[in-house]
Amino acid sequence: GAGVSQTPSNKVTEKGKYVELRCDPISGHTALYWYRQSLGQGPEFLIYFQGTGAADDSGLPNDRFFAVRPEGSVSTLKIQRTERGDSAVYLCASSLEGAPANEQFFGPGTRLTVL
């Protein structure tokens, strides 16, 4: 079956602009995660959804970052007033249930470049 998909694959924007990154998880997966991977680093946790609700958003760096999952499937990560430091690869993952013991399946990522 289809894996986790993310769109766009690449996004270039200017400092101060607003961006939306989309994640389409594996069908039937109730848990969805967003991570951010900067150059030379491992993925860093941003937010975790169980169903429609954000069960843990402790990784969001500040209030410019927001994510939604209104129907418990597709999720959108929203970044307001982008800064150059937001440049990174944004990864989405999903799993059958929301516990790290369950394998997280990762999407290919969206590479965000803020000029």
Next chain:
Amino acid sequence: AQSVTQLDSQVPVFEEAPVELRCNYSSSVSVYLFWYVQYPNQGLQLLLKYLSGSTLVESINGFEAEFNKSQTSFHLRKPSVHISDTAEYFCAVNNQAGTALIFGKGTTLSVSS
């Protein structure tokens, strides 16, 4: 707080040589440990995981890792590597809330002939 340290950022080896990628973790709660692999131009894939039980876990492509609680380590090993094993390898541990993974910075394994 939980953390993961991958001691080597790059490991160059020749084909058919053995390899060990080192991972140490810090955790105040029960741990689940993972190795993920990222092949060139591909997404992260789970290689193997330790949840409980036997401390030695194996992958389908010949890698193995051993959970060592006293040394807080989860090193990844393979007795004979192939060119196709060239990739970025990430060690990860569950966060304290049990809601997500904490990753190390990664180790680039480069296998040459």
